[in-house]
Amino acid sequence: MTDERAVLVMAKAPRPGLAKTRLAPILGDDRCASLQAALITRAATTATAVAPGATFLAFDPPDSRDELAGLVPPGVELLPQRGGHLGERMAAAVTDVYAVHQGLLAVVGTDIPLLEARHLHDASAALAGGDDVVLGPAYDGGYYLAGMTRPVPSLFDIDPELWGGPGVLAATVTRVEANGLRCHLLEVLRDLDTPEDAVALAAEPTLPSAFRSLLAGPVAVSPGESSRG
Numbered sequence: 001m002t003d004e005r006a007v008l009v010m011a012k013a014p015r016p017g018l019a020k021t022r023l024a025p026i027l028g029d030d031r032c033a034s035l036q037a038a039l040i041t042r043a044a045t046t047a048t049a050v051a052p053g054a055t056f057l058a059f060d061p062p063d064s065r066d067e068l069a070g071l072v073p074p075g076v077e078l079l080p081q082r083g084g085h086l087g088e089r090m091a092a093a094v095t096d097v098y099a100v101h102q103g104l105l106a107v108v109g110t111d112i113p114l115l116e117a118r119h120l121h122d123a124s125a126a127l128a129g130g131d132d133v134v135l136g137p138a139y140d141g142g143y144y145l146a147g148m149t150r151p152v153p154s155l156f157d158i159d160p161e162l163w164g165g166p167g168v169l170a171a172t173v174t175r176v177e178a179n180g181l182r183c184h185l186l187e188v189l190r191d192l193d194t195p196e197d198a199v200a201l202a203a204e205p206t207l208p209s210a211f212r213s214l215l216a217g218p219v220a221v222s223p224g225e226s227s228r229g
Contacts, residue, residue, distance in 0.1 A: 004103040005124050006054035007047035011040050011110050013064035026195050035214045037071055039110040044072035050120040058093035086163040087156040098151050105148055111191040112144040113211045123147035132181035137188045141166030144189055154179045
């Protein structure tokens, strides 16, 4: 293991009608796309502050490279996502990164507007201290960060049916620990996926201004809206 840190951002193109669809009833398709673009920029900028020269972004769909390249700082290496469900795509992206990088790696998504450099530093500290895996729990039962010092096959090897649901974190911890690995959990953060998330995050005093302006206006939860896909 080396002391070099790398960060891998998993990102979905900010296209109207395809990005942040569960927020569309309260924000509209165009504002959802703008929100996704801001989230990508935020995640990539945070990553490069921690791992300059070793930040990667795995993008989807395959024809969105140019869209994503315009949203991230110079020097971010773009990789197309491969695989079916999210676990397969993350595992493939980690394999791609470790083909050119050796050392600490943190994988993050773009759904956490309150993600800061300190969370990545905390993950690195835990890994440097002897933990095999670090996970950042999300309020929805998933996780916003997965850290490792080497490829960990069991990390993404959970029931494919669980991806996107509330049991992802618990299943991952169980799987990792069953393989005799030490797992460290960071603080819990909130995803920005549903109308309830939008309301809660809009009230956060530390929410970056870019997101506050995008969530300004008619951000209210209507009955049944949060269940839309």
